[in-house]
Amino acid sequence: MSSFDTDVPVLLLRLDPRPVHHGALGAVRSLGRAGIEVHAVAEPARGPLGRSRYLHRMHELPAGPVSHAGxxxxxxxxxxGIGRPAVLIPLDDRGAIAAARLAGPLLGRYLLPAQPAGLPERLADKAELALLCRELDLPHPATALPADARQAADAAGELGLPLVAKWSRPWLLTPSAGLRSTTLVRTRDDARRLYELTERAGSALLLQRRLPGGPDTDWFFHGCFIRGGACPIGGSGRKERAWPPRTGPTAVGRRLPDPQVERAALRLAGHLGYRGILGLDFRRDAHGRYHLLAVSPRPGARFRLFTDPSSGLDVVRALHLDLTGRPVPIADDPLPFLAMTGSWLRGGLRRGAYRMRTAPPGSTPLPARPLPARPLGVSQRP
Known part of the structure; x- marks a missing residue:
């Protein structure tokens, strides 16, 4: 096992008011068993997280919504209270977005991965993800962003019913809104009525072509990207069961290598310069294409599936090693994954060099195009 800098504690941050998932408890146990002092900001303090023997101290969130300044x-x-700099690891999307926004003011107090500003928010936003998949030519379900209730009804007819409705920024949903982040829409009127709740949801409504589920269709990637863009621990897996059934987080998963899933994850992280822990969710269609459905810029409930059996390394331990300047050991059987990483990075450098040679003098990259109200075409390449 690698030698951890146990003088540097960890603060786990969870802002989601819903019950703490088992991934959070796994992070406490993994870091605590490595001899690292673990603190947490989460609610409720009397939940499973706060009762772990490996948690040094729980710092409870105040009741109600917490502002940026708060x-x-x-x-x-x-x-x-901790008394020295700590590694900050968000455990939910809301926490990851907040930590990235506060990285500057918290400099010197907390250690965070260095990456482009606003990147966790871009990845967690479903509308931005649709644009990103088009930019990278990654398969993604045909998606529409309606501008009014009539367009919502029309898009439902064009995409085909039933379809999936998503709020683009689900971390903004509050319990009082009474809305789910994802809803199955069965009629045009359902789509129209859902659009009329946009103000309550706090973000835009997306309508997405439904990809049928079933055995072997739901896949995921989980990994930690460190300095230089390497991914020393991570890989692909298949979701066997979810809770709640069919729509919830992974309750039972299996680590299974899949080149298409791993290649897509490397393309995404390499293109964006992502650093830190990253989770991706895919659904395989009837033609064998893996459509990227969601990106999570933080540890997920299944990260312990990717623990290296020889070193005990997992993504949260790898991040602590990296941010404290310790070497991160290469995980078990890394050669296929490293070869894939090298191939992708070499291809990215060649494409970047070609674009620089062929770009007109003084030109700047075009901004991402806005998501149209009409459905986006589905990419054909994995």
Whole structure:
């Protein structure tokens, strides 16, 4: 096992008011068993997370919504209590987005991966993800972003019923809104009525062609990208069961190598310069294409599936090693994954060099095009 800098504690941050999932408890246990002092900001304090023997201290969130300024003050106060810089690991999308926004003001108090500003928010936004998949030519279900209720009904007819409706920024949903992040739409009127709840949801409504589920259709990737873009621990897996059934997080998963899933994850992370822990969810269609459905810029419930049996390394331990300047050991059987990484990076450098040679003098990259109200075409290449 690698030698951890046990003088550097960890603060786990979870802002989601829903019950803590088992991935959070796994992070506490993994880091605590490595001899690292683990703190957590989460609610409720009396839940499973707060009762773990490996948690040094729970710092409870105040009741109600926490503002940007309020979270900054809370994290500063927690830092004062810890007494030395700590690795900050968000455990949900809301926490990952908040931590990235506060990276500057928290400099010197917390250690965070260096990456482009606003990247976790871009990845967690479903509308941005649809644009990103088109930019990278990654398969993604045909998606429409209606501008009014009539367009929502029309898009439902064009995409085909039943279809999937998603709120583009699900972390903005509050329990009082009474809305689910994902809904199955069965009629045009359902789509129209759902659009009329946009203001309550706090973000745009997306309508997406439904990909049928079934055995062997739901796949995922989980990994940690460190300095230089390497991914020393991670890989692909298949979701066997979910809770709630069919729509919830992975309850039972299996680690299974899949080149298409791993190649897509490397393309995405390499293109964006992503650093830190990353989870991706895919659904395989009847033609064998893996459509990217969601990206999570933080540890997920299944990260312990990718623990290296010889070193005990997992994504949260790898991140702590990397951010504290310790070497991150290469995981078991890395050669196929490293070969794939090298192939993708070499291809990316060649394409970048070609674009620089052929770009007109003084030109700048075009911004991403807005997502149209009409359905996007589905990419054909994995």
């Amino acid at each position: 979270l900054l003050e809370l994290l500063r106060n927690v830092s004062e």
